Amino acid sequence: MSEVLFLAHRIPFPPDRGDKIRSCHVLRHIAGLAPVHVACFADDEGDMAHEPDLAAVAASHCLVRRSRSLKIAALEALASGKPVSLTAFADKRISAYVAKVLATRPISAIYVFSGQMAQYVPTDFAGRVVMDFVDVDSAKFESYAGQARFPLAHLYAREARLLSRFESDVARRVNASLLVTPEEAALFRQRLLPGADPAVLALGNGIDTGFFDPEGMPLAPELEGQGPHITFTGQMDYPPNIAAVELFAQAVMPQIRAVFPQARFNVVGRAPTLAVRALEGVHGTRVTGAVIDVRPWLAGADMVVAPLTIARGVQNKVLEAMAMARPVLATPEAATGIPARDGQELVVANGAEALAKAALSLLHDKVRAGTIGQSARSFVVEKCGWAGVLAPLAGLLGLAGPEGSRAAA
Template sequence: MAEAATARGQPDRAGDRARAGLTGMGEILFLAHRIPFPPDRGDKIRSHHILKALAALAPVHVACLADNAQDMAHEAELAAVAASHCLVRRRGSLIGAGLSALLSGRPISLAAFASTRLARYVKQVLATRPISTIFVFSGQMAQYVPASFQGRVVMDFVDVDSAKFGQYGRRPGLGAPVYLREAWLLRRYEARIARRATTSLLVSEAEADLFRSRLGRGPMPDVRALGNGIDTALFDPAGMPMAPELVMGGPQIVFTGQMDYPPNVEAAVTFARQVMPLIKGRFPGAQFNVVGRAPTAPVLALDGVNGTRVTGAVPDVRPWLAGADLVVVPLSLARGVQNKVLEAMAMARPVLLTPQAATGIAAVDGRDFAISPADPEELAARAVGLLTDTIRADALGRAARAFVIAQCGWDRVLAPLPGLVGLDRRFGRRAA
């Protein structure tokens, strides 16, 4: 893999931490499979907020990768937060990673994020800085934690990747054997890493329970839930203009997300081809807006089908949410807490979602959002009901925003972080 990397430092923020009563701990090494800037997709939103919260506790040294030149362009933002950093551009192909993994007997996920430059940086930081905690974001990055490290290791798996690949592998297709191989190898890897870590984190209690159930025999390691949050000041409908494309026409239905992610692709295709014809039987002018970057060929082919509009990447998703009469998250396969659900709820929109997409969000069906099975006829019936009863839909949106303000702010969600890295906030010292 050809690589480009940089490492820079910044002044220490010891004064800020001392004023917050957070002195007396070592430094943190943060490993992430993608640069946490900009926070514009699910994994990067979570890693962005965790990194900023950790930087308020101690100097943080960051090792991460960039998918493309657009990611590399945000290096200055990373440098402004990190005490030092190493950002490596990923240039190897997935096919190359797959061949390497097959030859070495490793999961493809590990080979795809392997970097000798990153490994050298980690070794140098551990040798020269007083690192007391390594915080690992996403399972792929645990390969950089040396067995000799004696400090705390906090492993944020986010969700159970091995279970996700197992679900892919149980579906028809030529890739099924590859997915099943990945699921089997990752499950063994996840169990090994969880027993190596001080604490392992999952995005919801349901995901944590699933993870525990797959660890096999032996002492149960420390596995906890750390949820996702939402910036309710950023995602605020007050004064937010709607996207001009949504002003005219019939009811506007919006689905947001990374449109090369297989569950999103499947959801968009199914909704456009099977659900929209049923909705248009009641609302002929209804439009389905698929909003998100990197749409695959099957998603692009939906443009113009049954009132579907495929936007591709947009500068800001909020105007599209602001103009939505209904936001749908019709996933039949989902892991963890869906940021797209929290964003739509924060924008006070009525949200129709499947039970899979509702996992980990302790909101109430019929009060804060509407849950429907993924069956096209049931989804269409529930959508038509909400589009017909606009008073009820507006009440659902108001309750949704009230819920996320009360329960899902990042400060509230990340309150356990000091304890996880060994800091007793009350006394500003390392916990035993």
């Protein structure tokens, strides 16, 4: 029986952030098709505590606690001429595990989640390789470089340049390169170096609409009283999320509070940086830090916002809020890859003035806001289930499909 090697830059458990949500569902889907062996990293002891969850899915696994600091990785990368992203995830224990699994198990396919892990795929591997880039990391670092100052701007530009070459090289060697949206796939093709003509496909993100269901969901107690409540959810040490909440708290909330003096902006997510914590109390902003369950915060929101100016791929935070039947106000960047209709299943606005105007319109018209929220849930239930989204994986990996016949490669 064919088996699969699954490589991920972060343990897929718990699925409580964007990359883990995708990798967790992909891993579980592949495990339903064939035995799967997993090599991945843990960021901290919290990640390590979820090793039993990994063991319950994987036929075998190697979980390595990543200890190399970003500063050390950057110095090593500068000395070696490699991207920092690769150096930070280089580990002999992962290499040894990969070599052992390939030598002792009937591995017919390798699924690589995130570009950092492509360095572990042997150049002489004869089976199929599917590279899930998710989004275009080199383009992300280009965006960072355009907004940063020296010396960070220089380091980001270097990372973008080196990663772009690496992405092209990897795309040439694998059977399929996956990106999370058609727009991201098109951008990836445009950035490939001359001579590269690989298979580049879009494989979207889904949503667990059974878990994210507003029916019977209690509201977060903190949302009782003052309002209306406007909520942002996300990992709060991620630079695009930081920039998004700073924009909304500092430039949009004053306009909203001029009309709704008791309006609150709830920033919900773990690992808030000092810059995010400094927003506490600014124009009605509340910074929660990590919460046990994000759903009560979504259920109690009058509106959920995603004011990102840098965004790669499908924003899980948007799909989650839509599944919870909340009206979502998003920038064009945050709405990319979600084929919902502006004004019907979500609202799109660009810039502080437009965001404030759209937010006030929704807050004034609760009937319209409720209709958009219900339409949003109907949209994700119909079109964004994980089973349908991940159905192409059997064919891409050359594994037997649900009917028992071997899927076409």
